[in-house]
Amino acid sequence: MNETLESPSASDATAKNDKAPLLTLRGIHKRYVQGVDLAGRIANLVGANNRPAVVHAVDGVDLEIRAGEVIGVVGESGCGKSTLGRVVAGIHAPSEGEVLWEGLRVAHAAGSPQQRSWQLGVQMIFQNPMAALNPRMRVLDIIGEAPVVHGVIAARDKVRYVGDLMLQVGLDPSYAQRYPHQFSGGQRQRIGIARALAVKPRMIVCDEAVAALDVSIQAQVLNLFAQLRREHDLTYLFISHNLGVVGHISDRVVIMYLGRIVESAPTETIFSRPNHPYTQALLAELPTLDAKRRDYQPIQGELPSPLSPPSGCTFHPRCPHAMARCKVEAPMLKSVGGGQSSACHLNDAAPAA
Secondary structure (H helix, E strand, O other): OOOOOOOOOHHHHHHHHOOOEEEEEEEEEEEEEEOOOHHHHHHHHOOOOOOOEEEEEEEEEEEEEEOOOEEEEEOOOOOOHHHHHHHHOOOOOOOEEEEEEOOEEOOOOOOOHHHHHHHHHEEEEOOOHHHHOOOOOOHHHHHHHHHHHOOOOOHHHHHHHHHHHHHHOOOOHHHHHOOHHHOOHHHHHHHHHHHHHOOOOOEEEEEOOOOOOOHHHHHHHHHHHHHHHHHHOOEEEEEEOOHHHHHHHOOEEEEEEOOEEEEEEEHHHHHHOOOOHHHHHHHHOOOOOOOOOOOOOOOOOOOOOOOOOOOOOOOOOOOOOOOHHHHHOOOOOEEEEOOEEEOOHHHOOOOOO
16 A cells, blocks of 8 residues: 655745754865875886775765754765765765864763763665664664763663664554564564664664665655654764755755755755756656656766765766856855755856846
């Protein structure tokens, strides 16, 4: 049976926007550096020019996430959205930039009060639930270990606490003694959700949390996210490559391309009047029931390598509207009205002839 997806109301989204930011990212960069190996260093002694390989996974991201808000992050594989999610969750430290939790700069020194509040306050749900769950641990310990260790509950209350969480996510508490391989994919993802909820977070990063599930199960899990949001006043950073899925759950959508945010707007605005050519191309690729559709045009070319991103606007090699300026000057993310921001030179006044 098909599930009906629940969407956030416009009044809810407006109310959330009036709140102060729960988490703020300022100028976040994340680079991965692979040094020159021994053979390369030896070759350099005789005149070779081997240099460390640098992957620009996230390249100067500014983002504010308000309490109770659902932010959808969308882009092709390799655009840096999962890396951004791991920075938000504290799994990866940024190479540059600041993370602010409730207005306070997060100190990366272990043991600081801000860091502890942030690390417990932000939890993450991963794409592959089987890989994210320890196959040697029973569900009781997978869900119940962290709240006991961090003092959220007493050890004697673990069975009752885990049972309550399993009921909240739609699992039978009698399954608590089972191992992950004894569950279906959808059930394993519900275990991951329960584990994230166990330390009473304020924000959850969902990294392609429904991508590996059947369509009917996706709808059930998305409705579960909406239900838990209401019950626990949760904030979500919902990462996906599928704009259609994000549209059902998000208040605001952020479009990423090659490590940068190219557009940000309320969900309705993204779908009704996308500004950036990349956003327009992603929407054009959404499946449709119109059998007579003739205007489908896939995005041309391949995503450039983050090892050597193009100069200027990184989308210009694939953009049908690219001009000379796009090849040399990177556009800034600017407001275009109505809560919408876009990084495109087309928004500037046409140059004089």
